[in-house]
Amino acid sequence: MVKTKIYIYGASGHGQVLSDIARACGYDEVVFLDDSSDTKFSKDLPKFDIFIGVGVNDTRAILQEKVQKCGFKVVNLIHPSAVISPSAKFGVGVCVMPNVVVNAFAKVSDGVILNSGCVVEHECVIERFAHISPNAALAGNVYVGEFSHIGIGSSVIQGIKIGSNVSVGAGSVVVRNLAPNGVYVGVPTKFIKEK
Numbered sequence: 001m002v003k004t005k006i007y008i009y010g011a012s013g014h015g016q017v018l019s020d021i022a023r024a025c026g027y028d029e030v031v032f033l034d035d036s037s038d039t040k041f042s043k044d045l046p047k048f049d050i051f052i053g054v055g056v057n058d059t060r061a062i063l064q065e066k067v068q069k070c071g072f073k074v075v076n077l078i079h080p081s082a083v084i085s086p087s088a089k090f091g092v093g094v095c096v097m098p099n100v101v102v103n104a105f106a107k108v109s110d111g112v113i114l115n116s117g118c119v120v121e122h123e124c125v126i127e128r129f130a131h132i133s134p135n136a137a138l139a140g141n142v143y144v145g146e147f148s149h150i151g152i153g154s155s156v157i158q159g160i161k162i163g164s165n166v167s168v169g170a171g172s173v174v175v176r177n178l179a180p181n182g183v184y185v186g187v188p189t190k191f192i193k194e195k
């Protein structure tokens with residue numbers, strides 16, 4: 001039987017979760033690439049599938065572009081317990097953690113993290129390298145700009161637009177559009193500072 005191998009670039013806690021998901025997806029062997037690991041990334045490594053296991057949004061984007069330029073195939077890691085509409089569209093380098101729901105006609109772009117148990121409702125658009133934290137819920141038609149982070153357990157009502165490079169604090173409730181490059185917290189969310 002052919003062994004299937006995947007590199008996970010980044011051996012932090014996030015990387016370890018991805019390793020579990022990779023195994024649940026059928027990979028037999030996970031090789032971590034990290035500055036502190038025995039194996040470091042090199043363009044000369046054998047070309048197995050690869051996934052960037054870094055939670056920091058802009059670093060993940062830089063590394064994903066680097067490995068793609070070196071000819072590696074960046075895959076998606078989607079846990080088998082996730083419930084995903086057949087009409088949802090995905091980029092590459094997307095991870096979907098256990099118990100996530102992605103409903104009809106949602107669009108999830110390259111490098112997005114859909115963390116454990118989050119809900120992405122119908123027709124949401126999640127732009128590149130955004131992160132939807134555990135148990136966050138996005139109602140229908142929500143737009144999340146690139147590099148934005150939606151905090152753990154937060155909720156966003158339908159039709160809201162969240163700009164790029166925004167942080168929404170843990171447990172927040174978003175009921176108005178959020179301008180780019182800001183940190184917003186609370187119920188309902190209020191702007192607290194620039195990013």
Ligand SMILES: CC(=O)SCCNC(=O)CCNC(=O)[C@H](O)C(C)(C)COP(=O)(O)OP(=O)(O)OC[C@H]1O[C@@H](n2cnc3c(N)ncnc32)[C@H](O)[C@@H]1OP(=O)(O)O
Nearest residue numbers: 115133134150151152167168169170171183184185186192
């Ligand atoms: C699997 C995983 O682990 S995925 C990761 C999940 N983690 C998250 O979702 C974390 C989300 N991050 C947060 O909520 C952070 O608190 C942030 C990004 C909103 C703000 O962090 P910082 O920039 O470090 O701000 P800081 O901690 O200094 O807080 C600034 C003020 O906002 C308040 N504040 C911070 N977060 C929140 C929040 N979620 N809700 C309400 N108020 C908050 C603080 O109490 C503080 O108020 P004060 O000035 O009156 O004392």
